[in-house]
Amino acid sequence: MTPTVVETTERKAVDVASTPTRPWVPSGIAAAALASAMFGMLTLAVVNVFTNASKGFNAWVHWVGKLWMPGAEGIGPYSGKETLALVVWLGSWIVLHAALRKKEMDLSRCLLVFLVGVGIATTLVWPPVFGYLAELMTGH
Numbered sequence: 001m002t003p004t005v006v007e008t009t010e011r012k013a014v015d016v017a018s019t020p021t022r023p024w025v026p027s028g029i030a031a032a033a034l035a036s037a038m039f040g041m042l043t044l045a046v047v048n049v050f051t052n053a054s055k056g057f058n059a060w061v062h063w064v065g066k067l068w069m070p071g072a073e074g075i076g077p078y079s080g081k082e083t084l085a086l087v088v089w090l091g092s093w094i095v096l097h098a099a100l101r102k103k104e105m106d107l108s109r110c111l112l113v114f115l116v117g118v119g120i121a122t123t124l125v126w127p128p129v130f131g132y133l134a135e136l137m138t139g140h
Contacts, residue, residue, distance in 0.1 A: 028100030040089025
């Protein structure tokens with residue numbers, strides 16, 4: 001007796017594991033976070049220039065920091081600079097998140113704007129630059 005081979009053309013359906021799909025997240029949320037971080041950094045930089053140019057503004061900024069930050073007397077107006085940057089960052093994030101949370105944005109353009117803003121903020125806190133700008137503002 002010889003064995004008989006039977007071929008079938010029948011195929012069985014097989015369940016294949018698939019990766020779970022994530023819910024769609026609009027890119028406006030990331031754009032809002034980037035923009036608000038940039039606004040906070042630019043606030044710190046601009047306030048830094050103005051506190052260097054004006055003794056009155058410097059005193060006011062220091063007062064703002066002393067309102068809530070323990071030990072603010074020891075670090076001077078930096079406490080107020082950080083406070084104002086924090087307020088602008090958080091406030092703009094809340095507003096921008098609400099405005100952009102359902103929108104699709106071009107993240108490459110948002111990232112470019114963010115990087116330019118960070119570059120400007122970094123330049124403005126560099127002592128030769130903010131010192132020069134403060135001199136221009138006071139006319140000395």
